Amino acid sequence: MSESGHSQPGMYGQGRRRRRRRDRDPGPPAQNLSGPSRDRDYVPRERRDGSEEPTGPLLQKTPIILAKPPGERSKPSVPASGAPSLEKPIMLIKTRDEGGKPGNPSDVAPSVSGAGTAKLEREGQRPTQPVYQIQNRGMGSAASGGAVDPVIGQTKLLPPEKMKHSIKLVDDQMNWCDSAMEYLRDQTDMLVVGVIGLQGTGKSTIMSLLSANSPEEDQRAYVFRAQTQEIKERAGNQSSGIDFYITQERVIFLDTQPILSPSILDHLINNDRKLPPEYNLPHTYVEMQSLQITAFLFTVCHVVIVIQDWFTDINLYRFLQTAEMLKPSTPSASHDSTGSSGADDGSEYYPHIVFLQNKARREEFCPRNLKKMHMAVDKLMAHSHLKYKGTLSMLDCNIFPGLNRDYLETEVNLFLLPMMENDGEDALTRAGSGPPLFSLLPGYRGHPSFSSLVSKFRSQILAMSRSQLSHTILTEKNWFHYAARIWDGVKKSSALSEYSRLLS
Incomplete structure (x- = not known):
């Protein structure tokens, strides 16, 4: 028994800890939790709100569970109120290839297309977006897949074309000529x-x-x-x-x-x-x-x-x-006639x-x-x-x-x-x-x-x-x-x- 207990601590030990956490009545949060532990506590609270969990990206990668060895864990202390305090919660850390730092909202539900973006919009949060995409959308080229169109950007920044002769x-x-139209712009000054x-x-x-x-x-x-x-x-x-x-x-x-x-x-x-x-x-x-x-x-x-x-x-x-x-006479605001009478001085x-x-x-x-x-x-x-x-x-x-x-x-x-x-x-x-x-x-x-x-x-x-x-x-x-x-x-x-x- 001692050899089997020491040879497979990860399989049976983790199962016992999870069952013990589910049976225990949740009490008030512990006061001695560290910063990363609070981030771990944020996950179940958000899911208890009744909002649906993001599907797809969160379930595709296996999370890494970090825990202290059984000998280093301290026994649960009983506070003065009589309710047993929670153990130090296990922290979930994202894999490095997804980018992002612990503690950001993107660690829990990253901004992705599909269900992840829709969930953030329902919760009142704006999905993260690079600045160049916002500027490009304002220039009217959002249909190009979010990429910046260099031709449109350079055209808006170019100075007006300089005429060399009349x-x-x-x-x-x-007779009226239309060749001057190409030198004119949409500005009023x-x-x-x-x-x-x-x-x-x-x-x-x-x-x-x-x-x-x-x-x-x-x-x-x-x-x-x-x-x-x-x-x-x-x-x-x-x-x-x-x-x-x-x-x-x-x-x-x-x-x-x-x-x-x-x-x-x-x-x-x-x-x-x-x-x-x-x-x-x-x-x-x-x-x-x-x-x-x-x-x-x-x-x-x-x-x-x-x-x-x-x-x-x-x-x-x-x-x-x-x-x-x-x-x-100056054409009135209601019509564009150019007659020589019909307007007041x-x-x-x-x-x-x-x-x-x-x-x-x-x-x-x-x-x-x-x-x-x-x-x-x-x-x-x-x-x-x-x-x-x-x-x-x-x-x-x-x-x-x-x-x-x-x-x-x-x-x-x-x-x-x-x-x-x-x-x-x-x-x-x-x-x-x-x-x-x-x-x-x-x-x-x-x-x-x-x-x-x-x-x-x-x-x-x-x-x-x-x-x-x-x-x-x-x-x-x-x-x-x-x-x-x-x-x-x-x-x-x-x-x-x-x-x-x-x-x-």
Whole structure:
């Protein structure tokens, strides 16, 4: 008997201990239990709650039972209350290949697919999940089995594609182009800047300097192509239709063909181009093209820059007021019609308009002459709904250090830019002033340099308020579709057709 008792302690000894634990009435938990013993006590308590035991993974692997030899176990002590205390419970330890540490809830019921995950969700516990899976699920690729899609992740982190040159928004046949759609994104923080002006005033050059280029660069590398020497000699126009360019700062620039252009009229007459059936005379068609483009810019732009190279042409202000009169009404929130009537003035949208005096002479920077120019523009635009004052100031740019804001009683959005010259001495020589008296000192121009003034002008344009173009907030892509509807409405406008009939 002694040999059989010592030779098989694990088989019979363990059975007797288990029967003795089941027969004993469970009492209060012992106070001298160690940390791992409490973890062992957690298992039967959880199973006595009535919840079903996890099936599958918990029964697949044989647990390891650790116990002290019979000689080292102390006899049960009887507390003062008279109830026998429990022996030190046997601790269950998971195998190492399952990972996890003793004491974690995952030791008892690991988070697995199927019954284990469903049990944890019923008990109000969230199954453990790696962080990358949560982020991937938010990116919409949870159907790929929980793995991270590197293509989608990199696409969302890539910067917007940078344009190298301008593209067509409206071609020379006045047709809408869709090539600009691929450069637009689903974000609302954008600024739309358009430009109009007579032929040869420097519209494309100014728009290139405001968007992506500097005066020191070669003009052949500008994003909006400027007039070449050959085009200047034959008095032609470089731009046709509307050109589109968007910067990395999400500013959309729209360069347009010259309004009331004599070169376009000459091209229509000499090449015998067939006019649309609604136009009888070429000069009527040229004027209506200019009005369509200007009315379109007044509807889809936050800022419209009017460039002129001498002060001032009274016919230009008459043209602006005519385009404002024929401007399509802002579509209401209930429908997307683009008719030219049916909306109140209070709900109509009008952009900021900035008058840029390009190629300004030295005497035009005189404070007295500057004040007269502001008063003239204010009188000419007094009855306009366009926002022609209060958003741009040359006095805030420290161009005239001795003048305060009270000097200009009626300050309008007027800015002056001198001739763009790369060499100051050559500019002074061509102006008739001769070389400077001292070669080491800069010559007196009467104004800051061209580069400095362009930088100040660009800062003020980009700081313009980005008011809401329609009754709904537009993203870049929504703006593109909105502008396409407006352009289609401008071409089919009954008011423009009636005005064209009166001209002919």
